[in-house]
Amino acid sequence: MIWNPNKECMSREQMRALQSKRLQKLVQYVYHNVPFYRHKMQAMDVAPEDIKSIDDIVKLPFTTKQDLRDNYPYGLQAAPASEIVRVHASSGTTGNPTIVGYTRKDLAVWSEVMARALTAYGVTRDDTFSVSYGYGLFTGGLGAHYGVENLGATVIPTSTGNTEKHIRLIRDLKITGIACTPSYALYLAETLDKMGLKKEDIGLRIGAFGAEPWTENMRNEIEQRLGLKGFNLYGLSEIMGPGVSYECQEQNGSHINEDHFYPEIINPETLEQLPHGEQGELVFTTLTKEGMPLLRYRTKDLCTLHDEVCACGRTSIKMGRIVGRSDDMLIIRGINVFPSQVESVILEMQEFEPQYMLVVDRVNNLDTLQVQVEVRREQFSDDIGRMLAMKKRLADRLKSVLSISADVRLMEPGSIERSQGKGKHVIDNRQLK
Amino acid sequence: MKIKQLSIFLENKTGRINEVTKILSHAGINMQAFSMAETTDFGILRLIVAEVDKAVEVLREANFAVMLTDVVCIKCRNEAGALSTILDRLSEQNIFIEYMYAFAEDDRANVVIRPSDIERCIEILSQCQCDVINNF
Numbered sequence: 246m247i248w249n250p251n252k253e254c255m256s257r258e259q260m261r262a263l264q265s266k267r268l269q270k271l272v273q274y275v276y277h278n279v280p281f282y283r284h285k286m287q288a289m290d291v292a293p294e295d296i297k298s299i300d301d302i303v304k305l306p307f308t309t310k311q312d313l314r315d316n317y318p319y320g321l322q323a324a325p326a327s328e329i330v331r332v333h334a335s336s337g338t339t340g341n342p343t344i345v346g347y348t349r350k351d352l353a354v355w356s357e358v359m360a361r362a363l364t365a366y367g368v369t370r371d372d373t374f375s376v377s378y379g380y381g382l383f384t385g386g387l388g389a390h391y392g393v394e395n396l397g398a399t400v401i402p403t404s405t406g407n408t409e410k411h412i413r414l415i416r417d418l419k420i421t422g423i424a425c426t427p428s429y430a431l432y433l434a435e436t437l438d439k440m441g442l443k444k445e446d447i448g449l450r451i452g453a454f455g456a457e458p459w460t461e462n463m464r465n466e467i468e469q470r471l472g473l474k475g476f477n478l479y480g481l482s483e484i485m486g487p488g489v490s491y492e493c494q495e496q497n498g499s500h501i502n503e504d505h506f507y508p509e510i511i512n513p514e515t516l517e518q519l520p521h522g523e524q525g526e527l528v529f530t531t532l533t534k535e536g537m538p539l540l541r542y543r544t545k546d547l548c549t550l551h552d553e554v555c556a557c558g559r560t561s562i563k564m565g566r567i568v569g570r571s572d573d574m575l576i577i578r579g580i581n582v583f584p585s586q587v588e589s590v591i592l593e594m595q596e597f598e599p600q601y602m603l604v605v606d607r608v609n610n611l612d613t614l615q616v617q618v619e620v621r622r623e624q625f626s627d628d629i630g631r632m633l634a635m636k637k638r639l640a641d642r643l644k645s646v647l648s649i650s651a652d653v654r655l656m657e658p659g660s661i662e663r664s665q666g667k668g669k670h671v672i673d674n675r676q677l678k
Numbered sequence: 679m680k681i682k683q684l685s686i687f688l689e690n691k692t693g694r695i696n697e698v699t700k701i702l703s704h705a706g707i708n709m710q711a712f713s714m715a716e717t718t719d720f721g722i723l724r725l726i727v728a729e730v731d732k733a734v735e736v737l738r739e740a741n742f743a744v745m746l747t748d749v750v751c752i753k754c755r756n757e758a759g760a761l762s763t764i765l766d767r768l769s770e771q772n773i774f775i776e777y778m779y780a781f782a783e784d785d786r787a788n789v790v791i792r793p794s795d796i797e798r799c800i801e802i803l804s805q806c807q808c809d810v811i812n813n814f
Contacts, residue, residue: 625743626745627683627722627747628776632687632717632722633717657688660689
């Protein structure tokens with residue numbers, strides 16, 4: 246089934262014409278409403294009139310996460326505050342979160358693109374769907390939630406938390422679909438085993454998995470253990486949230502909602518646009534966004550774009566799996582974590598040397614983060630209570646900055662390996678099988 | 679008499695205590711008493727040695743986080759109730775004990791105490807029937 250054949254199955258020429266028209270309008274809009282973009286364009290000697298078709302997008306400036314941080318909180322917002330009806334935030338690297346405001350129309354677009362994704366997965370009005378992304382500032386929960394409602398299926402806003410209770414709900418409410426991170430899906434399968442239940446005891450048939458990288462092997466394992474079919478759901482809060490792209494039944498790439506989010510692949514070093522089929526950094530321009538529209542936002546995700554015609558009937562461009570990052574961002578339990586966030590916390594505390602190591606692992610299918618830090622020689626105390634309090638202070642600070650808890654490990658001074666040049670601060674032991 | 683105890687910060691890592699004993703052995707320093715306090719990821723090794731300054735020097739040279747802590751050492755009779763009597767006196771006078779460790783040999787027992795108020799603690803101990811000692 247296709248939710249919106251008019252848009253999802255548009256001919257390439259029509260799509261290009263639509264994108265060209267929308268880009269022109271967008272550039273006029275940001276030029277006159279966002280001083281940041283006006284100044285950038287003036288510095289590059291580009292006027293809105295210079296943008297005549299979608300191909301002219303290469304004349305426009307890029308936007309980075311740093312720009313969002315520098316313009317905290319509302320510097321990149323184009324719509325007046327009275328038009329903003331909701332705000333989401335994602336963690337920032339220096340303590341400043343990234344703030345994204347949505348107008349009523351933005352929310353309508355969001356639930357439209359989410360409904361397209363869910364329909365492509367095979368979800369219908371007869372399904373009961375559990376949304377197990379976190380509800381809150383994170384876009385996952387509410388984003389998926391309104392998509393399910395828009396489609397007309399029943400939404401069960403389970404969020405994250407008590408997994409056994411969640412499984413009982415899946416069984417008792419005859420929940421047929423679930424949206425969550427792939428690692429949570431595996432954890433769910435494990436808990437099912439522990440409760441002595443089998444996949445036949447529950448009736449899950451569709452999974453919408455995203456917010457962290459995953460592999461075909463993980464898909465096979467989740468599908469086998471939960472008895473469902475798992476689909477990729479891609480998104481990022483700066484652009485919208487979940488629903489930027491989605492897999493169809495063919496499962497060989499994720500269709501991008503390119504009437505709203507125009508994709509490009511660039512070489513992250515030279516910033517040149519690369520032809521489809523070549524791997525590089527994924528860049529999005531929000532063609533229709535009102536609240537916080539972005540020109541050429543650098544996602545730092547590395548992947549490939551494909552324009553071969555899909556057997557499902559959709560004509561939109563597909564993106565391959567995310568194969569890596571062009572920066573040092575880690576995704577832990579679906580949350581973006583930068584080593585520099587940990588560093589800034591440690592530098593603020595006089596108890597510790599500016600030496601640290603992040604050890605990421607996956608235990609029982611849940612990501613774990615350990616932060617190893619060296620205690621300064623003169624801060625060492627014979628009093629265990631004081632040492633534990635020092636450890637707890639750091640753990641509390643990290644939790645508030647990272648939004649996930651980290652296991653702090655106090656290390657002897659000098660024990661963390663010093664590296665020449667760019668310090669190595671991450672050991673990622675997760676095996677993406 | 680106060681005694682300087684060495685406190686050494688150790689990660690929970692195989693062979694780490696051995697590193698300390700090796701360094702002290704090379705320096706010819708004999709350990710007279712020690713105890714190990716541990717948490718899930720680190721421990722504090724507490725040591726009484728004869729040559730405190732030299733021990734601190736060689737351990738710091740080897741990059742250990744070392745500090746000195748004042749403790750009281752006493753000798754009491756190695757028999758049922760001996761320690762209890764002493765601790766009764768301390769608690770009557772509101773002396774709080776952060777930690778202690780002990781070992782017995784023949785008819786005497788040696789006890790190391792880290793009290794909340796070390797001066798008062800020594801005063802009280804001197805008044806009861808136990809020997810506050812300078813070393814073992």
